[in-house]
Amino acid sequence: MHIYEGVLLVSERGREVLLAGATLAVLGTGIGLRRLEPERLPRAAVLSAAFFVVSLVHVPLWPSSVHLLLTGLMGVMLGWSAFPAVLVALLLQAMLFSYGGLTALGLNAFIMAAPAVACHYLFRRAAASENERLALGGGFAAGATAILLSGLLMAGSLMLGGRTEFDSLGKILAILQIPLAVIEGLVAASAVALIRKVRPELIAAPILAAIPRERENG
Amino acid sequence: MIPTIQPAAGSASAYLSGADPRARIVFAAAFAAAVAWSSSFPALGTALAASIFASFFSGVRPAAVFKRLLPLNVVFLCLFLILPFTAPGRQAAMLYSLSLSREGFLLAAAIALKGNAIALMMIALFGSMETTTLGHALSHLGVPRKLALLLLFTARYVAVLEREYSRLRAAMRVRAFRPGMNRHTYRAFGFLAGMLLVRSLDRSERILAAMKCRGFAGRFYLLDHFAFTKKDLPFCAAAVVVLALTVGMELWRKR
Numbered sequence: 001m002h003i004y005e006g007v008l009l010v011s012e013r014g015r016e017v018l019l020a021g022a023t024l025a026v027l028g029t030g031i032g033l034r035r036l037e038p039e040r041l042p043r044a045a046v047l048s049a050a051f052f053v054v055s056l057v058h059v060p061l062w063p064s065s066v067h068l069l070l071t072g073l074m075g076v077m078l079g080w081s082a083f084p085a086v087l088v089a090l091l092l093q094a095m096l097f098s099y100g101g102l103t104a105l106g107l108n109a110f111i112m113a114a115p116a117v118a119c120h121y122l123f124r125r126a127a128a129s130e131n132e133r134l135a136l137g138g139g140f141a142a143g144a145t146a147i148l149l150s151g152l153l154m155a156g157s158l159m160l161g162g163r164t165e166f167d168s169l170g171k172i173l174a175i176l177q178i179p180l181a182v183i184e185g186l187v188a189a190s191a192v193a194l195i196r197k198v199r200p201e202l203i204a205a206p207i208l209a210a211i212p213r214e215r216e217n218g
Numbered sequence: 219m220i221p222t223i224q225p226a227a228g229s230a231s232a233y234l235s236g237a238d239p240r241a242r243i244v245f246a247a248a249f250a251a252a253v254a255w256s257s258s259f260p261a262l263g264t265a266l267a268a269s270i271f272a273s274f275f276s277g278v279r280p281a282a283v284f285k286r287l288l289p290l291n292v293v294f295l296c297l298f299l300i301l302p303f304t305a306p307g308r309q310a311a312m313l314y315s316l317s318l319s320r321e322g323f324l325l326a327a328a329i330a331l332k333g334n335a336i337a338l339m340m341i342a343l344f345g346s347m348e349t350t351t352l353g354h355a356l357s358h359l360g361v362p363r364k365l366a367l368l369l370l371f372t373a374r375y376v377a378v379l380e381r382e383y384s385r386l387r388a389a390m391r392v393r394a395f396r397p398g399m400n401r402h403t404y405r406a407f408g409f410l411a412g413m414l415l416v417r418s419l420d421r422s423e424r425i426l427a428a429m430k431c432r433g434f435a436g437r438f439y440l441l442d443h444f445a446f447t448k449k450d451l452p453f454c455a456a457a458v459v460v461l462a463l464t465v466g467m468e469l470w471r472k473r
C-alpha cells in the first residue's frame with residue numbers, strides 16, 4: 001500500500017499533504033524512538049525485519065495476488081515502535097527496490113504506522129486475553145482494522161491532495177482494501193493462535209517495555 | 219562478508235559509487251525537493267535528463283534500471299488511462315460519450331516525469347550503496363543514532379530471516395502446500411508469520427546476549443568516517459549545475 005513517487009507532487013495541496021504526512025511521521029518516529037530503550041533495539045529490529053519478510057508473502061487474490069502487511073499485528077506487538085520500524089522498512093524498500101519513493105516516504109510511513117499504533121491501543125488487551133475466542137477476535141480485528149484505516153488514510157490523502165482528479169482513484173483504492181482486510185484479519189488471527197500456544201509472551205507482555213532495573217544488578 | 223540485503227546491481231568501480239555518501243544523500247534530498255517544487259515541463263525535462271545522465275555513472279546495468287522502474291511506470295500508465303476522464307478541464311477528445319480532458323493528460327505526464335526523474339536519480343545515487351554505508355552516512359548527517367542502528371540491524375536481519383522464511387516455505391512445499399483463495403491458505407500463512415516472529419524473538423535474545431558479551435552499553439559507535447576529497451569535487455559541481463538548471467528553468471518559465 002504505497003502512494004507512488006510523483007503522484008501527489010503535481011499540485012500545491014498535494015505537496016502540503018506530503019509535508020503534513022512527513023511531519024506526522026517524524027513526530028511518531030520521535031515518540032517511538034524515545035520509548036525504545038537501547039537494550040530493546042535488537043528485539044525491535046529483528047521483529048521489524050520479520051515483518052519486512054512477511055511482506056514478501058504473496059496471497060492469491062483473483063485475478064492477481066496481494067502481499068501481506070500485518071501492520072495490525074505489528075502494532076499490537078511493537079506499539080509506538082511501529083513508527084520507526086515502518087519508516088526503516090520503507091526507506092530500505094525505496095533504496096533497494098525503488099518501491100514507494102523518497103518524497104512520499106513520510107506520508108507512506110504515516111499511512112501504515114498510525115493505524116498500527118491505533119490497533120495497539122484498541123486490540124492489544126483482547127489479543128492478549130486468556131479467552132481463546134477473544135484473542136483470535138482481537139487478532140482478526142487488529143489485522144483487518146489496520147488495513148482498512150490505512151486504506152482510508154491513503155484515499156483521504158489522494159482526495160485532499162488533488163482537486164477532484166484523484167477522487168475516483170481514491171475511492172477505487174479504498175474499496176479494493178476490503179477483501180485485503182478480510183485476508184489480513186484471518187492471517188493475523190491464525191498468527192495470534194500460533195503465538196498464544198508457542199510463545200505467549202510475544203503478545204501477552206509488552207515485549208519492548210523497559211527492562212526492570214533489578215535484573216541488571218543481579 | 220556478513221549477509222545483508224544488498225543493492226540489486228551496481229559495480230563498485232563506477233564514479234558515483236565512489237562519491238562521498240553524505241554528499242549523495244544531501245543531493246538526493248535537494249534534487250527531490252527541486253523536482254517536487256517545479257511544475258513546468260522544461261524544468262522537469264531537465265531533471266529527467268540529469269537523472270538519465272547520472273545513471274550512466276552509477277555502474278547499474280541498464281537492464282536492472284528498467285526492471286526497477288517498471289512497477290512505477292505500470293502505475294503511471296494506469297494514471298494515463300484514468301486521469302483524462304476524471305480531471306476537470308478543457309475537452310480534448312471524445313470517446314463515445316466520455317470526454318477526455320487535456321488537463322488530465324498533462325497531469326499524468328507531469329506525474330510520470332516527476333516520478334521517473336526522482337526514482338531514476340535514486341537508483342543512480344544509491345544503486346551501488348551498501349546498507350551499512352547508508353546507515354553510517356545517515357548517522358553522520360544527524361539522523362538519531364537509534365534510528366540509524368535500527369536501520370543497520372533491520373537490513374542485516376532481513377537477509378537472515380529471509381533464509382529462515384525460505385526454509386519454512388520449502389517445508390510447506392514438501393508437504394504439498396499450494397496457496398489458493400481458501401481458509402486453509404490463510405491459516406497456513408498465519409502460522410508461517412507467527413513462526414517467523416517466534417523465531418525472530420528467540421534470535422533477538424541471542425543477539426542481545428552476544429552484544430552484551432562484547433560490552434554493549436547502549437551506545438552505537440560509528441566506525442566509518444567519510445572524508446570529503448578532491449575526487450568528490452566533480453560530483454558536487456555537477457550537483458550544483460543540475461539543481462541550478464532545474465530551478466532556473468522553472469523560474470524562467472514562471473516569469
